[in-house]
Amino acid sequence: MVGPNTGGYIINTQILRARLTETRSVWVATIAIPLLLLAPAFWNGYPLLQWDTGGYLARWYEGYLVPSRSTVFGIYLHLGERSSFWLNLGIQALATLWILQLTLRVFGLARTVRLVPISLALILTTALPWLASMLLTDIFAGLSILALFILVLHGGKIATLEKCALFAFIAFSGATHSATLAVLLGLCCVGWMVRPFLGKRIPAISLLQGSLTIVAGAAMLLAANFALSGQLAWTPGGYGVAFGRMMQDGIVAQYLRDHCAKENLKLCPYRNELPPTADDFLWGHSMFDKLGRFEGLNDEMGHIVVRSLAEYPAWQAKAALAATGDQLVHVATGEGTNGWIPHTYGIIERYIPSQVAPMRAARQQRWHLDFTAINRVHVPVALGSMVIVAILFGYGVWRRRRDDLTLLAGTVTLALLGNAVICGVISGPHDRYGARLVWIATFVVLIAAARLLGDRDRDELSSP
Incomplete structure (x- = not known):
């Protein structure tokens, strides 16, 4: 019953x-x-x-x-x-x-x-x-x-x-x-x-x-x-890292050629022997070690960084723009994670x-x-x-949307761009810098897809 x-x-x-x-x-x-x-x-x-x-x-x-x-x-x-x-x-x-x-x-x-x-x-x-x-x-x-x-x-x-x-x-x-x-x-x-x-x-x-x-x-x-x-004190290294990127772009070599005749710089004897990359200079066996590494060269590197910004503004701007764009596409997983x-x-x-x-x-x-x-x-x-x-961000701005997805897409877009500027311009482009952040872009895409599928499911349930 x-x-x-x-x-x-x-x-x-x-x-x-x-x-x-x-x-x-x-x-x-x-x-x-x-x-x-x-x-x-x-x-x-x-x-x-x-x-x-x-x-x-x-x-x-x-x-x-x-x-x-x-x-x-x-x-x-x-x-x-x-x-x-x-x-x-x-x-x-x-x-x-x-x-x-x-x-x-x-x-x-x-x-x-x-x-x-x-x-x-x-x-x-x-x-x-x-x-x-x-x-x-x-x-x-x-x-x-x-x-x-x-x-x-x-x-x-x-x-x-x-x-x-x-x-x-x-x-x-x-x-x-x-x-x-x-x-x-x-x-x-x-x-x-x-x-x-x-x-x-x-x-x-x-x-x-x-x-x-x-x-x-x-x-x-x-x-x-x-x-x-x-x-x-703040963690040191800002000038040294920026110096490495400028050296990699050829700016440091040009500064030394222009100024060694009138300035007594420790790097002048090595102006024609600078390594091709910042990593080779800072972390390899270069003249950087001979001259006392950061403790011995920090003041000189800071001097060259500041002076070269003032003397080569167009070159610096062009190099910074190129480094930012290069950093945006450096996103491979695993850089620096090997047996060496x-x-x-x-x-x-x-x-x-x-x-x-x-x-x-x-x-x-x-x-x-x-x-x-x-x-x-x-x-x-x-x-x-x-x-x-x-x-997603551009479409939301064009349609004047202020929804959560547009704001998240905007936050992530700005974060990726800011990361590319900071890391690319100061340190030089590396895959590690891109890979550690770009996964959140994939997360946003998955959120957008989940919302789209959810809307479709609701539409199907509500249809006669």
Whole structure:
């Protein structure tokens, strides 16, 4: 016999089963996605290392500042040493999952049926898992852009505790690398400039909170520098890196030819022997070593950088434009992640001898890493994603849309352009600088596709 409430009971049972299924799916995704993000490290048998990793590891032990090596990130790596750095990779994977699902949530796409395929697409077609599996600051570059977007434009959709966590995460991310901090600062500046035109879409209090993350990140870096070195100073290296890029473009050689007759410069005897690239000059065995490296040449490099900017403005502008364009298309995965990283090996052997055996046993140290096949997928996906995101942004501006997707596409487009200017012009174009950020363009494309499919599903359900 069927009672009058049987229909309601069946409906409630179906709802309960659906909720239980979704809960199970959430837990499976919460476990599976971080593990898949770390698949390269699991395959390698050890966290992936890069040429720059050693410089960060050494900060805790050496107690002095070196160019372009954040003490904040050095302390972060030191905390994971006893776990063979798997603690660091776990944090990076969980932070990635957190930011991905939080972004999808503010876009109304947080259900597991959306999170899982989007995450898998990013894992299979972008550098994201390689960044999460590596002991390097790069994973925090793209994540901090998304975190800043959420905090500023969608702070009202998340809990206070989440906003505090985002604030701390953005500040930490900016403190790990000056280029990341500069991109975040640039986005905040653009936010203040366009706010009069967007009004309530960018709440002043949220933009102020986002801007204060830059201040907090800078304070964090200064505090860490003081704690480890006793110097209340910014991480050095700006002039040296810019000098390397100008040398690569031929500007330094021209300056030396024009001025060595009247200026007593240390580099004058080597003006016809300068290496062809900045990497060869700064990190190879060049006259840079003979002349005392950064300590011995920093003042002279700064002098040449400043004077050459004034004396060759057209050349500098042309070189900067070319470097920016070149950086935009340098997006291949894996630069600097191979078996030839002697500095990093040396630092680990000197300061963390307990890690030598597992490090040496890893596939990377046996030269089993090859990104050729991977980049046959990653590079076209990255370049195509950048084009599509720029089109989404341009179309939204043309149609005068102020929706979330247009604002996210605009944020990512500006971040990619700002990153290309900062890294290309100052450091010179490198694939690593592009790969660490361009995956967020693919993420935007996947969000747009998910929204389009969702709209089609609703249209089909509502049609007679």
